[in-house]
Structure formats: structure tokens, C-alpha cells
Amino acid sequence: MFEPEIERMKTDQIKKLQEERFIRQVRHAYENVPMYKKRFRDKGITPDDIRTLDDAYKIPLTVKDDLRDHYPYGILAVPLRDVVEMHASSGTTGIPTVVTYTERDMRTWRRLMARTYAAAGVTSEDIVQNAYGYGLFTGGLGFHYGIQELGAMGVPTATGNTKRQLRMMKDMKTTVLAATPSYALFLGEAAKAEGYDPLNDFNLRIGMFGAEPWSEEARKKIQDTFGLRAHDVYGMSELYGPGVAVECEHQNGLHIWADEFLVEVIDPDTGEVLEEGKKGELVFTMLTREAMPLLRYRTKDLAVIEWEECECGRYHPRIMRIKGRADDMLIVGGVNVFPSQIEHVLMNIEELAGEFFQIVLEGDILDRLYVKAEVEPKFFKSDKYDAAKLKKKVEDELQAVLTLRARVELLAPGSLPRTEGKAKHVVDLRHKT
Ligand SMILES: [Zn+2]
Incomplete structure (x- = not known):
């Protein structure tokens, strides 16, 4: 474990920490983001009405359109001079979704990514080939920062240039591949076409795959092609990027890093909070993010959440595999x-x-x-x-x-x-x- 003192927390400890952070974060958002102040007023509430985690339902939901409507800096909760990085995802409407980070936010993200690698079994001895796109997309740099924080060796190939990608994979003796699952499948096919024997020519043992939904069949195919263990990594740029949740070595659901993210499951039609074990849309609150404190952010991802001890010793709740996106x-x-x-x-x-x-x-x-x-x-x-x-x-x-x-x-x-x-x-x- 990268941060055992946090990763080993019991459920009640996690919830206590979440509650303290949640109350503070609600106030931060209310006092510094005009959009939240207005919404609280419209609902007739103030941060004083949020005393426990059970009060979360009172807070209006935030959606992706809110980010576009307040493009580019409308949800910023700190002075612009305190922002050290931004990322953006392109939307179908043409207005990008912009996300911002302070230095402390960056440190948090780096730690979350290092934890994410470590939970999948990656160590500082590993050679990690990062085939996510670098740039405004959070995938490339997110996985990159995590490699550095963990102290592993990075091979920053980015997406594309497949021949060179395969050559690096073989010659650098890459042990971990970070990529979208569809690109991993594509690399497997390309490797065979180029005359490689992926099982014997490559040294891969772990795969870190995310940024798109993928099936158990795709997982099996990637694992069989490369002889690696394929881990699902969950995240989205609005929530730092990758590193919100990851499968541990037991590959039985994705642990959400609950010290940083409060998760709720809602009925996507009514917005009502569902009881534990019910399938619904995942809604996240970022518990410490300074630059862009999103409260109750709707992901459109449908899943079931389980709070139970995992065989790995973690109590951080698990997403029991994304069952599809509401908008898919x-x-x-x-x-x-x-x-x-x-x-x-x-x-x-x-x-x-x-x-x-x-x-x-x-x-x-x-x-x-x-x-x-x-x-x-x-x-x-x-x-x-x-x-x-x-x-x-x-x-x-x-x-x-x-x-x-x-x-x-x-x-x-x-x-x-x-x-x-x-x-x-x-x-x-x-x-x-
Ligand atoms: Zn586990």
C-alpha cells in the first residue's frame, strides 16, 4: 500500500474523516463559488444546514453543463494566481469542460495516482509504459504523475506511433502498460501483425486500463494476449482525472479513495438518494479540492456501491463494475x-x-x-x-x-x-x- 494509514482505515474512521472534510468543503464552495451560493439561496439553505453526511441530499446536484455554462473560470474557488495547472475535455457542444488545480490539488492527485498504481500491484521496481494521450486530456499526465510519485520508471510513449510503441515495450522491458482498453486490444493485434509473440517478446505483468467502459470479454482477451493482469481504473477530468477508483489485486470491484471522494448513488430520473446496494447513478463530492470544489457531481455512470471489507484489507467502498453509462x-x-x-x-x-x-x-x-x-x-x-x-x-x-x-x-x-x-x-x- 502506498499510504497504509489511509488505505487501512475502517469504515467508521473513513466516514468520520469524510464528514469533517465534507462540512468544510461545503463552506468553501458556498463562500467562494457564486454559482453554489446562489443555488443554496434558491433552496433556502446555508452551510449551517449541513451538519452530517446524511444532510448531503439537501445540496443541489452539479452537472457537466454547469462547467460549460461557467466556462472558463466560473467555478474557480481560489484566486487565479493560485492555480498551477488546468486540463480540459472536449464536449460535443464545442465548449470545452475546463478543470483547474492548485499546487495542493496537484499533490493530492499525484498521491491518488500513486495509490492507484500500488493497489494494482505496481511497485517502484516497475517500468511503466504510458500510452495515454498527453496534453489537455487528464489521462496522459495523470498516469505520468503517478509513476513519478511511486518512484517507478516511466516510458512516456503517449498514444500512437504503434511500431515505436511496440519496440519500446520490448526493448525497455516494460512491465506495466497504462492505456485505454481499446488501445491495448489494438496493440495486441498490431504486435501480432508486426511479427511479435506478445507472450514471449514482452515482459508485461500489469495493465492499467480506463477512460472508457470495457467488458469482461475485453479484459480476458487483453490478459490472454499479453499474459498480464488487467486492472480497471476509474476517473474523469472533472474529478482530477484518473485515480478516483481502481481494482486491487483481487479484481473484485473498484475501490473508491473515500478519504477524497464522497460517493452517493441516486435514481437517475428522480435524483433521489438510493440505499446501499441499489444500482443507480454515481454522484461524487470532492472532499478537499481547493481550485474547483465540485459538490454532488453527476457522473452518468450507473453502478452498485458496496461498503464491505475486501480481501486486500481495504474498507474503501467498491464500485461493482460500471454497468453502462446512462447517456450511452x-x-x-x-x-x-x-x-x-x-x-x-x-x-x-x-x-x-x-x-x-x-x-x-x-x-x-x-x-x-x-x-x-x-x-x-x-x-x-x-x-x-x-x-x-x-x-x-x-x-x-x-x-x-x-x-x-x-x-x-x-x-x-x-x-x-x-x-x-x-x-x-x-x-x-x-x-x-
Ligand atoms: Zn481490495
Whole structure:
């Protein structure tokens, strides 16, 4: 453990620390962010009404649009001269979501990232290849800072330049790969195409994968390809970046660093707080962040939270795997469809190259759902390949899960564009009214 005195805290100790910090943070946000002061007033409350963690529900929720509406510095709670770094994520609306950090915020983030690596089993002896994008995106620098804080060796390859990436992986004797899961899958495929034997030519033992949802099938494929243990890392730029939660070596849920993040689970439709064990949308309050103290931030991620001791000795609550994002859900002809359901079906059909697929939605009055999937290279070349038969099999299996008929198009291996960042699995061409 990187910070055993915090990581070993019992549930009641964690909650006591959360409560002290929460009360202080609410006051900080109220006194220094006009948006919060106005919202508290509109609801007829002041920080004096927040005396325990159970009072959290009284505070209005914060959403991503609040950050855009107050672009660029509207949620800043400290003088601009105290800010030492900013990051931004691009949104579909064109206005970036900007996040800011003081020196103390940066120290906190670095510690959280070091803890995150260590919980996954990474040590100062490791050689960590960081294939996340560097720049305004928090992934690259977040994973970079954690390597330094932990005292491991960094190989800052960033995303892309795949040939050099693979060469570094082999020659530097990289032991840990940090990347998006889709890029890790892509690297596995590229390595084989370049003539590497990923199990024997590389020295990987741990993978730190995050920034996008991924399935258990994708995990198994990455683990089998590289012979490593793949860990899910959770975070988002609004909450420092990566390092909010991570799977320990037991890979049984993601520990939320609860000394820094208060988590609640709400009903995404009503906003009501749900009792423990119920599935709902995760809402986070950053307990010590100075520059941008977000209160009750809605993530759109749907999951169940468990507060129980883990085999690793930590009591920090666990996210029992993200079940899909509320805004990822597609409504096709009145039926709810999660892209992860389609991925699950495709990954389990051995004649397909599971991760290389695309969902295309078309239609103005009636929705049409197309699924394009690449055929597995070896099978594609074999005499047994019968496109019509395979197409029907895929359509039937999708129908069994989705309860609606998708039209399947089988593609030759390598047909879909290969991403070097996050995978784009859904293309919605429907006319929005
Ligand atoms: Zn654990």
C-alpha cells in the first residue's frame, strides 16, 4: 500500500474523516463559488444546514453543463494566481469542460495516482509504459504523475506511433502498460501483425486500463494476449482525472479513495438518494479540492456501491463494475439498448474479431439498427467460412439479447478504422427532432 494509514482505515474512521472534510468543503464552495451560493439561496439553505453526511441530499446536484455554462473560470474557488495547472475535455457542444488545480490539488492527485498504481500491484521496481494521450486530456499526465510519485520508471510513449510503441515495450522491458482498453486490444493485434509473440517478446505483468467502459470479454482477451493482469481504473477530468477508483489485486470491484471522494448513488430520473446496494447513478463530492470544489457531481455512470471489507484489507467502498453509462443507452424503436450488450454478444462468437465492431443507427420515422462486425482473420481465410450462415447466427444471437432485430454486416478483417485513443463504437445518423 502506498499510504497504509489511509488505505487501512475502517469504515467508521473513513466516514468520520469524510464528514469533517465534507462540512468544510461545503463552506468553501458556498463562500467562494457564486454559482453554489446562489443555488443554496434558491433552496433556502446555508452551510449551517449541513451538519452530517446524511444532510448531503439537501445540496443541489452539479452537472457537466454547469462547467460549460461557467466556462472558463466560473467555478474557480481560489484566486487565479493560485492555480498551477488546468486540463480540459472536449464536449460535443464545442465548449470545452475546463478543470483547474492548485499546487495542493496537484499533490493530492499525484498521491491518488500513486495509490492507484500500488493497489494494482505496481511497485517502484516497475517500468511503466504510458500510452495515454498527453496534453489537455487528464489521462496522459495523470498516469505520468503517478509513476513519478511511486518512484517507478516511466516510458512516456503517449498514444500512437504503434511500431515505436511496440519496440519500446520490448526493448525497455516494460512491465506495466497504462492505456485505454481499446488501445491495448489494438496493440495486441498490431504486435501480432508486426511479427511479435506478445507472450514471449514482452515482459508485461500489469495493465492499467480506463477512460472508457470495457467488458469482461475485453479484459480476458487483453490478459490472454499479453499474459498480464488487467486492472480497471476509474476517473474523469472533472474529478482530477484518473485515480478516483481502481481494482486491487483481487479484481473484485473498484475501490473508491473515500478519504477524497464522497460517493452517493441516486435514481437517475428522480435524483433521489438510493440505499446501499441499489444500482443507480454515481454522484461524487470532492472532499478537499481547493481550485474547483465540485459538490454532488453527476457522473452518468450507473453502478452498485458496496461498503464491505475486501480481501486486500481495504474498507474503501467498491464500485461493482460500471454497468453502462446512462447517456450511452440507445433507444431503438422504443427499446433500450446498451452498446455493451452488443459487445458482449459479439465477443462471445468465436468467428468474429469481437472488439472490432460498429453500431450504426439510421432512420427518420422508423429506427434501423445496423451492426458491422469484423470476421476473425483465421476464420475468414478458412474453407469453413460461410458468410450467410454466420450473418444469420449473429443476427439471431443479437435478437435473443436485445429483443429486436439488427441487420448485421460482416466485414473483412481490418475494415473498420483503428483508433489510437478511445474506440468509437456507435454512429447515430438518425434525424433528431
Ligand atoms: Zn481490495
